[in-house]
Amino acid sequence: MNETMVCAVGNVATPPVYRELANGASVRFRLAVTARYWDREKSAWTDGHTNFFTVWANRALATNVGASVSVGDPVMVQGRLKVRTEQRDGQSWTSADIDAVAIGHDLSRGTSAFRRASKGDTGSTPSPQPEPSWETEPQTQPEPAGVT
Numbered sequence: 001m002n003e004t005m006v007c008a009v010g011n012v013a014t015p016p017v018y019r020e021l022a023n024g025a026s027v028r029f030r031l032a033v034t035a036r037y038w039d040r041e042k043s044a045w046t047d048g049h050t051n052f053f054t055v056w057a058n059r060a061l062a063t064n065v066g067a068s069v070s071v072g073d074p075v076m077v078q079g080r081l082k083v084r085t086e087q088r089d090g091q092s093w094t095s096a097d098i099d100a101v102a103i104g105h106d107l108s109r110g111t112s113a114f115r116r117a118s119k120g121d122t123g124s125t126p127s128p129q130p131e132p133s134w135e136t137e138p139q140t141q142p143e144p145a146g147v148t
Contacts, residue, residue: 003080003081004080004081005078005079005080005081006078006079006080006081006098007076007077007078008031008033008053008076008077008098009033009074009075009076009077009106010031010032010033010034010053010074010075010077011031011032011072011073011074011075012029012030012031012032012069012070012071012072012073012075013029013030013031013032013052013071014029014030014071015029015070015071016028016029016065016066016069016070017029018062018063018066024058024059024062025058025059025060025062025063025066026056026057026058026062027056027057027062027063027065027066028054028055028056028057029054029055029065029069030052030053030054030055031052031053031054031055031075031077031098032050032051032052033050033051033052033053034047034048034049034050034051035047035048035049036048051096052096053077053096053097053098054095054096054097054098055077055079055097055098055100055103056097056098056099056100057100057103060117061100061101061102061103063117064117065100065103068105069103069105073105074105074106074109074110075103075104075105075106076102076103076104076105076106077098077100077102077103078100078101078102078103079098079099079100079101079102080098080099080101081096081097081098082096082097082098082099083095083096083097084097
């Protein structure tokens with residue numbers, strides 16, 4: 001009952017990975033969220049630290065995300081925040097996941113055309129994709145050591 005609900009605004013950093021599972025569709029992707037601030041000394045906007053979240057979506061949301069979202073898209077994600085810490089090879093790794101309940105394009109940075117999906121609409125179902133190696137893929141900005 002006391003779950004941490006968040007709304008994160010950022011860019012899709014990895015291709016959405018779509019899977020058909022026994023209990024329905026599932027998709028996940030990495031979301032890069034970078035704080036921006038006005039630097040008075042430079043009189044310019046400056047990028048701050050970038051946080052990376054793994055976004056998970058299920059069932060109809062997964063199908064629609066797989067057909068609508070691609071790398072670089074500005075999106076807003078609302079969902080439950082889950083932070084995990086684990087030990088791997090003697091190092092402590094922390095990951096932050098968002099179990100999404102809603103995902104949409106950030107219309108403050110562009111336009112989007114909405115098309116309602118019907119219950120029998122399977123033509124837009126994305127095909128399953130190979131697993132990306134997220135720990136070795138180049139990122140737009142480096143992640144701090146020990147964070148996944």
